[in-house]
Amino acid sequence: MRKENVSYWTKSSTFTQFPQLSQDLQADVLVVGGGIAGILAAYQLAKAGREVTVLEGQRLAQVTTAGTTAKITAQHHLQYQDYIKQRGEKEARLFYESQCDGIEILRNLADQYDIDCDMETLSSIQVTIGESEKKIKKEYKAYQQLGINGTLHEKDMGLPFETTMGLEMFDQAQFHPLKFLAAMVDVCVELGVTFYEETMVKKIDGNTVETENGMEVAFNQLICATHYPIANLKHNLLLHLEIERSYIVAAKDYTPIPYAMFQVADMPERSLRHYITEDGIGLLIGGENHVAGAKDDVKLCYERLAYDAEHLFNAHDIADQWSAQDMMTQDKMPLIGRYSKSDDHIFIITGFNKFGIATSAVGSVVLRDLLMGQPNKYEELLQPGRIDTIGSQAKATAKKAVNAIRGQGKAIKDYRTDREALKEDEAGIFLHDGRFEAVYKDDEGTEHAVSPFCTHMGCVLSFNNGEKTWDxxxxxxxFDCDGKVLHGPASVDLKQQ
Ligand SMILES: Cc1cc2nc3c(=O)[nH]c(=O)nc-3n(C[C@H](O)[C@H](O)[C@H](O)COP(=O)(O)OP(=O)(O)OC[C@H]3O[C@@H](n4cnc5c(N)ncnc54)[C@H](O)[C@@H]3O)c2cc1C
Ligand code: FES
Structure with missing residues (x-):
């Protein structure tokens, strides 16, 4: 049976493994979630002298962080013109500074602990084939207004297809994210951090969490670094999070491009960067964004990227391919800080808008300061409570409701009864003996039947034919086709049927 596509980062890194939690515990700082956000927060707090425990539901850094492109950059899209409009010049500049700090923190950590993680300094460049010239020029004005270290090129940018303009941000970086984090986990252990893996947190109740395997951990302060916040954390801000999935293909033989990180600003957006392999330098091509769980033919996303690899970059072989999803916020800034005024011992770090690498690094320092009762200049800028306004709540609630109805309606309309007609490598939702079953028949003919209802809040799942998962x-x-949780907020596996 084909497994979910695995990233190059996962295949080329090795992490120390940790046991599952098998007894109740008392923790000072409890970090739930061991992706880049959780690991770096654990590091900063341990370094500041706190006693830190990390609970990871699967294996460390194997979910979103394993699927990243790993550009370390303050140039996300053409976002500074919007920040100035929405948040004013001062906050737009502060955001840029926060990202520069994030880049510096990662470089310094790699240097300080001598981590072999292919850390490189290079530019990030937004390019256009002509369609986005106006927006790029406006963004350059924003760069000048904010003092961003970059320049505008009104010429072809040397890619194997014609471009008319490029907006370059200097002194950015890229790395191998999992080689870096595997080393940081070992540093954390030396600093006294205790890690548990395969330990999914089911709920938070006051100052205690309960795990899926029935253990309780009491804590003084908790950082929720689970990407989508833990299922029973109730807050209107969760309604503001959109989840977007994207795809990456990796090619080893291709027409060389200038040594920089690129983003094609026109539609369809494409993200490009080099990566270092044992045999030389490869090219990552990313894109094909869509709302998670809402795409009928996911295979097409890979096929479109492979088509571009071949036709734009002359890359005939795809060495690796993978996909991941990230949390998107309405104002395109992350949510980092105290969860709510009433729960002032709980902190979250999420909403990275597909730029969570430098942001996790700066976020880890913000969280360290907040937990230690120290001021931090980015606290106000990033605090989650900022988006909790009545107008945007109503908008977000309506959007969620549409998504939920879309999920439910689809299953009611699409269920089948002809199970014997199910072909190999095909899936469907069937009505059988008065109950619904989500069935995938793998390419060896074995059927995998699970409940089609999400264990988070009961929405109907749809089959992802690119990854062979229920989303x-x-x-x-x-969930994988046997019902195991791959990505939250669900923390409970689907029932097998
Ligand atoms: C395709 C793609 C490309 C990207 N490229 C870039 C890029 O080039 N540059 C950039 O800056 N950013 C990029 N990003 C964004 C960045 O990769 C993410 O924002 C970042 O990796 C998120 O890290 P995280 O630690 O929050 O999440 P994760 O890595 O998902 O970590 C969360 C962890 O929490 C665990 N968990 C969840 N629920 C529970 C629970 N209940 N109990 C215990 N554990 C739990 C999960 O198992 C997981 O390990 C990209 C994102 C995508 C999707
Ligand atoms: S993720 Fe919330 S209902 Fe499925």
Missing amino acids: CACHGSR
Whole structure:
């Protein structure tokens, strides 16, 4: 049976493994979630002298962080003109500074601990084939207004297809994210951090969490670094999070491009960067964004990227391919800080808008300061409570409701009864003996039958034919074809049927 596509980063890194939690515990700082956000927060707090425990539901850094492109950059899209409009010049500049700090933190950590993680300094460049010239020029004005270290090129940018303009941001970086984090986990252990893996947190109750395997951990302060916040954390801000999935293909033989990170600003957006392999330098091509769980033919996303690899970059072989999803916020800034005024011992770090690498690094320092009762200049800028306004709540609620209805309606309309007609490598939702079953028949003819209802809030799942998973369009949970949780907020596996 084909497994989910695995990233190059996962294949080329090795992490120390940790046991599952098998007894109740008392923790000072409890970090739930061991992706880049959780690992770096654990590091900063341990370094500041706190006693830190990390609970990871699967294996460390194997979910979103394993699927990243790993550009370390303050140039996300053409976002500074919008920041100036929405948040004013001062906050737009502060955001840029926060990203520069994030880049510096990662470089310094790699240097300080001598981590072999292919850390490189290079530019990030937004390019256009002509369609986005106006927006790029406006963004350059924003760069000048904010003092961003970059320049505008009104010429072809040397890619194997014609471009008319490029906006370059200098002194950015890229790395191998999992080689870096595997080393940081070992540093954390030396600093006294205790890690548990395969330990999914089911709920938070006051100052205690309960795990899926029935253990309780009491804590003084908790950082929720689970990407989508833990299922029973109730807050209106969760309604503001959209979940977007994207795809990456990796090619080893291709027409060389200038040594920089690129983003094609026109539609369809494409993200490009080099990566270092044992045999030389390869090219990553990313794109094909869509709302998680809401795409009928996911295979097409890979096929379109492979088509571009071949036709634009002359890359005939795809060495690796993978996909991942990230949390998107309405104002395109992350949510980092105190969860709510009433729960002032709980902190979250999420909403990275597909730029969570430098942001996790700066976020880890913000969280360290907040937990230690110290001021931090980015606290106000990033605090989650900022988006909790009545107008945007109503908009977000309506959007969620549409998503939920889309999920439910689809299953009611699409269920089948002809199970014997199911072909190999095909899936469907069937009505059988008065109950619904989500069935995938693998390419060896074995059927995998699970409940089609998401264990988070009951939305109907849809089959992802690119990864062979059941995905939820409501809040982005994902399950393998035997029902195991791959991505939260669901923390409970689907029932096998
Ligand atoms: C395709 C793609 C490309 C990207 N490229 C870039 C890029 O070039 N540059 C950039 O800056 N950013 C990029 N990003 C964004 C960046 O990769 C993410 O924002 C970042 O990796 C998120 O890290 P995280 O630690 O929050 O999440 P994760 O890595 O998902 O970590 C969360 C962890 O929490 C665990 N968990 C969840 N629920 C529970 C629970 N209930 N109990 C215990 N554990 C739990 C999960 O198992 C997981 O390990 C990209 C994102 C995508 C999707
Ligand atoms: S992720 Fe919320 S209902 Fe499925």
